[in-house]
Amino acid sequence: MTTKPKIIIGMGTCGLAAGARAVFEEAEKYIHEKKIGAQVIGVGCIGMCHEEPLLDIVMPKRTRVIYSRVTADMISKIIHSHIQKDKPEKGHVLSQMLPDDGANPYPSIPYYEEMPFNKKQHRIVLKNCGFINPLSINEYIARDGYEAAKNVLFSMKPEEIIDTVKRSGLRGRGGGGFPTGMKWEFCRKAEGSPKYLICNADEGDPGAFMDRSVLEGDPHSVIEGMIIAAYAIGANQGYIYVRAEYPLAVKHLKVAIAQAREKDFLGKNILGSGFDFDIDLKQGAGAFVCGEETALIASIEGERGMPRSKPPFPANKGLWGKPTNINNVETFANVPQIILKGADWYAGFGTEKSKGTKVFALTGKIKRPGLIEVPMGIPLKEIIFDIGGGVADGSRFKAVQTGGPSGGCIPAELIDTHVEYESLIAAGTMMGSGGMVVMDDSNCMVEMARFFLNFSTDESCGKCVPCRIGTKRLLEILERIVAGKAKENDLELLASLGGTVKTASLCGLGQTAPNPVLSMIRYFRDEYVEHIKDKSCRTGTCQALSRYIVNLDTCKMCGICVKGCPVDAIADGTKKTKKPALIDDEKCIRCGICFEKCPFGVIYTKGAKKAGHVKEGLSEVKV
Amino acid sequence: MIKEIDLCAAEGIIKKYTDGVSDLISVLQDVQEAYGYIPEPVVYVIAEGLNIYPSHIFGVITFYAQFKLKPAGKYIVKVCTGTACHVKGSERISKEIKELLKVKVGDTTGDGRFTFEEVACVGACAQAPMVIVGGNEYGKVTHTEAKKIVKKYQAGKK
Numbered sequence: 001m002t003t004k005p006k007i008i009i010g011m012g013t014c015g016l017a018a019g020a021r022a023v024f025e026e027a028e029k030y031i032h033e034k035k036i037g038a039q040v041i042g043v044g045c046i047g048m049c050h051e052e053p054l055l056d057i058v059m060p061k062r063t064r065v066i067y068s069r070v071t072a073d074m075i076s077k078i079i080h081s082h083i084q085k086d087k088p089e090k091g092h093v094l095s096q097m098l099p100d101d102g103a104n105p106y107p108s109i110p111y112y113e114e115m116p117f118n119k120k121q122h123r124i125v126l127k128n129c130g131f132i133n134p135l136s137i138n139e140y141i142a143r144d145g146y147e148a149a150k151n152v153l154f155s156m157k158p159e160e161i162i163d164t165v166k167r168s169g170l171r172g173r174g175g176g177g178f179p180t181g182m183k184w185e186f187c188r189k190a191e192g193s194p195k196y197l198i199c200n201a202d203e204g205d206p207g208a209f210m211d212r213s214v215l216e217g218d219p220h221s222v223i224e225g226m227i228i229a230a231y232a233i234g235a236n237q238g239y240i241y242v243r244a245e246y247p248l249a250v251k252h253l254k255v256a257i258a259q260a261r262e263k264d265f266l267g268k269n270i271l272g273s274g275f276d277f278d279i280d281l282k283q284g285a286g287a288f289v290c291g292e293e294t295a296l297i298a299s300i301e302g303e304r305g306m307p308r309s310k311p312p313f314p315a316n317k318g319l320w321g322k323p324t325n326i327n328n329v330e331t332f333a334n335v336p337q338i339i340l341k342g343a344d345w346y347a348g349f350g351t352e353k354s355k356g357t358k359v360f361a362l363t364g365k366i367k368r369p370g371l372i373e374v375p376m377g378i379p380l381k382e383i384i385f386d387i388g389g390g391v392a393d394g395s396r397f398k399a400v401q402t403g404g405p406s407g408g409c410i411p412a413e414l415i416d417t418h419v420e421y422e423s424l425i426a427a428g429t430m431m432g433s434g435g436m437v438v439m440d441d442s443n444c445m446v447e448m449a450r451f452f453l454n455f456s457t458d459e460s461c462g463k464c465v466p467c468r469i470g471t472k473r474l475l476e477i478l479e480r481i482v483a484g485k486a487k488e489n490d491l492e493l494l495a496s497l498g499g500t501v502k503t504a505s506l507c508g509l510g511q512t513a514p515n516p517v518l519s520m521i522r523y524f525r526d527e528y529v530e531h532i533k534d535k536s537c538r539t540g541t542c543q544a545l546s547r548y549i550v551n552l553d554t555c556k557m558c559g560i561c562v563k564g565c566p567v568d569a570i571a572d573g574t575k576k577t578k579k580p581a582l583i584d585d586e587k588c589i590r591c592g593i594c595f596e597k598c599p600f601g602v603i604y605t606k607g608a609k610k611a612g613h614v615k616e617g618l619s620e621v622k623v
Numbered sequence: 624m625i626k627e628i629d630l631c632a633a634e635g636i637i638k639k640y641t642d643g644v645s646d647l648i649s650v651l652q653d654v655q656e657a658y659g660y661i662p663e664p665v666v667y668v669i670a671e672g673l674n675i676y677p678s679h680i681f682g683v684i685t686f687y688a689q690f691k692l693k694p695a696g697k698y699i700v701k702v703c704t705g706t707a708c709h710v711k712g713s714e715r716i717s718k719e720i721k722e723l724l725k726v727k728v729g730d731t732t733g734d735g736r737f738t739f740e741e742v743a744c745v746g747a748c749a750q751a752p753m754v755i756v757g758g759n760e761y762g763k764v765t766h767t768e769a770k771k772i773v774k775k776y777q778a779g780k781k
Contacts, residue, residue: 017750017762049749206705209746244652244689245745285648286688288743302647302675304686320645363707363748370749404706435748437706451709455743461686 005038005083007031008056008064010130012045012216013248014209018052019071026072027055030079038083044217044252046130047371048117051094057082063105066112068094116389117368120382122349124357125333126373129217134252137259140220146265148339149227153273156339158188161232165335167343169355174200174291174328175403175432176508177354177421183325186315187233190323197235198319198326199226200296201242201249204288205404206455208435210359211329213371215242215249218333219256223279225332227265228339230277233325238279241296244286253281288405288459292507293318293326295461306461307507328433330359350376354420358431364401364438367392374419381415384438395440399523403432405452405459406512408519409439428519430512444541445524446531449517450478456513467510470501474514484544486532495521530607540605543592547585547606554602555580561594561603570594632657633665637672644675647683651690660691696731696738698776700724702769703753705744713752716769717741720754723770737776 009015009024024042031038048054051068055078058064065088067078074092081089088096088106095112099105112118132139140146152161166181187195199222203211214222226238242250257279260266268276282300289295290305297319299305318324334356338346347355354376360383363369367389374383384390384400391397399409408429410417417423421431439448457471474497477490487493498514505511521528530536537545550561550573559574561581569588573581581603583594595603636653640646650669654661661684670677684690702708702717721727724737731738747753750762754769761772 013745013760014747014749014762017747017753017760052750203746204743206709206744207707207748208744209748212746245742282649283652284687285652285690287686299648300645302644302683304682306686361748363751364710369707369751401706435706437710437748439710443710448710451706459743 003060005036005060006056006058007038007040007079007083008058009040009042010044010046010052010054011042012213013246014045014049015052015054016248018049020053022072023053023055023070023075026075027079030075034079034084036079036083038079041133042135043132044129044134045213045371046217047121047126047213047373048368049370050368054094057088059083059086061103062086063099063103064097065106065109066094066096067092117370117372117387120374120378120387121372122357122375123373124337124346124349125214125221125330125359126217126371127337128221129213129371132218134217134219135255137220137256137263140218144340145220145336146224146263148336149224149265150271151339152228152231153270153275158232158234161228161339162188164343165232165338168338168346169343169350169353170331170334170338170346171354171421172328173330173334173358173433175205175406175430177431180327180331183315183327184229184232186313187235187323187325190316192316192321192323193234194237194322195233195235196319196322196324197226197230197233197238198296198300198324199238199240199329199332200291200293200326201240201246201329202284202291202296203243203246203329203433204291204459205406205433205435207361207363207401207404207437208433209361210371210434212246212249214329214333214359215246216252219249219252220260221333221336222253222329223256223260223266225335226279227270227277228335229325229327229332231275233323235325236276236278238277239282239300239319240279241282241284241290241300244283250281250283257281287461288455289461289507289509292509295507296326297324304461306463307509309506330434351418351420353422358419358434360434360436362388362436362438364436365392365395365440365443366390366438377418377420379415380410380417380419383419383436384415388438391438391440393440395442398439398441398443399445401429401437401439401448401516402435403430403512403515404435405455406430406508406515407432408515409445409448409523411523428522429515442539442541444537444539445520445527446478446481446537447539447541449520450475450482452516453478453513456509460509460513464504464506464510466501466504467506467513470497470505471510471513473497474501474517478517481528481531482537482542482544484531484535484542486535488532490532491521491525491528494518536607538607540607543590543605545607546590548583548588548590548592548595548603549606550581550583551602551604552580554600556600556602557581558599560597560599564593564597566591566593628658628662628664630664630668633668634672637669640673643673644679647673647675647680648687651680651684655690658694660694663692693731694735697736698757699738699740699755700773700776701740701742701745701755703743703745703747703751703755704741705748705751707748708744708752711751712766716752716754716764716766719766719770720773723773737773 055067055070078089096109170180171177295305295307314324359373453475462468540546562570571582572579
């Protein structure tokens with residue numbers, strides 16, 4: 001029970017990007033100036049990224065109240081009213097948490113857990129994120145932290161742990177979905193010593209931040225999961241391979257490892273159990289391919305991060321040729337809970353083949369972006385519409401991309417798909433590590449495929465020919481489609497070359513790189529045909545395949561576009577002519593200068609499909 | 624005029640590490656932290672210290688996006704081009720900042736003040752599109768706001 005008022009501020013990367021640091025500094029300054037006996041704490045991300053910066057206040061014996069979109073200038077008002085008068089500042093209040101330990105709730109403030117964003121979530125991995133100070137091991141311990149590690153070290157045999165994890169049904173959360181218990185068993189039974197344990201925190205998938213949030217908000221849960229895994233497989237040395245692009249996660253991990261060593265959870269003879277285990281941090285240096293197991297191992301060994309063929313699998317020949325087990329951050333973070341609450345409890349969530357919960361980063365054109373954790377098997381519809389609130393700005397939901405550059409998209413008509421490993425693969429995509437990027441009608445599916453291919457081509461390590469050259473050729477085809485220079489049979493070429501790259505590439509990067517293109521062709525074939533045959537981009541995204549239109553009603557007749565146009569394709573549009581600008585589509589070379597120069601944003605793009613004259617207050621276009 | 628490179632810092636860094644080649648990436652990261660980039664003469668010092676070939680080190684440096692063989696500017700301007708930022712228009716932000724700074728991706732302005740980079744996801748997707756200038760994160764920026772932010776640094780107000 002809190003004795004002193006607590007001010008809790010979300011200081012994850014997303015919170016900081018929204019301006020949490022200024023809020024934190026102002027809160028500290030204010031309580032110092034006014035001599036208020038309150039404590040200001042920075043916590044990790046609670047998941048409600050759309051309401052950042054978040055500031056929570058807990059008064060002694062009262063419920064925790066959450067304020068959203070807080071700026072520094074609101075601080076004095078909020079603290080004055082809430083802490084000094086015990087009256088939550090109604091203007092900025094978002095919700096309050098359900099009372100625990102007999103805390104007294106405030107009247108007429110909705111409960112956090114009952115908000116649409118939270119109602120369908122179930123938090124196992126994220127249970128501490130946003131609730132504890134990630135820099136304090138004591139706060140982790142106070143919430144049953146390191147209990148599971150103690151249990152296994154003193155009362156479980158390694159085989160029992162493996163059996164528990166197997167029965168829980170936990171599968172790799174990095175994307176592959178391989179059963180974790182089996183992976184541990186392979187490594188335990190593999191001959192050779194020493195054995196190594198690696199935590200893959202190289203979350204390179206653009207559009208995903210699950211692992212970052214766990215590492216920033218609850219680093220000890222990952223360390224504890226690793227201790228349990230190490231004991232199960234018989235490893236005495238572990239590594240966490242974390243992206244250098246996540247400086248805050250690196251910082252929190254460093255602090256957490258040092259604290260765990262101090263408290264005797266890491267090091268020689270842990271808590272007197274006779275088991276030795278320590279963890280070193282290795283920072284990645286910006287290579288997406290290092291998320292692949294064998295490439296990651298090469299990187300830890302100080303080599304270029306290039307994958308090698310499997311088998312031998314890392315369980316037999318991994319780091320320095322020794323048996324090695326690699327799991328993802330989220331996988332490890334699940335383990336302590338499974339040990340504490342039992343395999344049956346965990347297997348109670350999810351579906352027959354996909355157990356437990358999964359963390360997703362919900363982003364893109366969604367009303368409520370954020371970090372969510374849901375039971376496996378939940379219909380996609382509930383994630384997008386109930387939790388995410390649907391598409392932002394009232395436009396139409398078009399598709400959601402899962403699995404990043406290795407995955408594919410799920411179109412609006414398959415919105416009832418249940419989110420589990422197998423059903424996503426059947427839909428032509430994959431679970432991936434958990435990125436979900438929502439797209440609306442304004443997103444061009446050819447351009448999106450080009451974007452992903454561009455990423456994969458950049459990140460291809462160059463070792464095997466199908467990936468190195470195949471992705472490049474795929475990209476070139478997409479680039480010419482987008483530029484309006486498509487050839488008749490490009491669609492067939494994409495499909496056949498994509499198939500070859502998938503089959504013949506050495507590692508997961510190449511084997512999955514064509515997925516976005518293939519899945520977008522599968523569901524949005526019409527759009528591809530329009531780009532290739534009609535030379536039109538219906539969303540107006542592809543510059544060469546769009547026409548520029550001036551909104552007649554809002555044109556201010558400033559003349560800037562007229563002056564800017566390099567081919568004199570714009571008539572009128574000046575104060576002299578007293579007529580709004582008019583773009584001659586035949587003269588227009590689609591350079592986009594007018595669009596960029598217009599200070600009032602009244603020029604927009606539309607598909608170039610011949611539709612005669614455009615009316616309804618738009619400038620007439622000669623086509 | 625070629626500036627003399629002080630190799631003492633590099634020698635100090637190498638001494639902290641004892642595992643040979645497997646420490647290479649950590650050593651390079653520390654060196655880059657200390658010098659702002661990896662000066663060529665330092666590569667030979669590392670080669671000797673870790674007992675590996677300089678060619679191996681150049682291989683590693685050029686493989687990973689993080690390492691730079693040229694000095695970076697005072698401020699590193701990063702535009703996130705991850706998927707979430709991309710669907711929210713990061714391409715235009717990148718284009719306009721490039722024009723403002725008159726540089727290509729990965730290059731540094733003539734006055735040595737700004738290095739422009741594109742990064743594939745900083746993991747703050749809910750705040751997309753993201754721009755990071757001199758280590759400070761700016762979320763949900765429009766292209767005009769992004770330009771204003773960079774201009775502020777140009778004017779030395781930040």
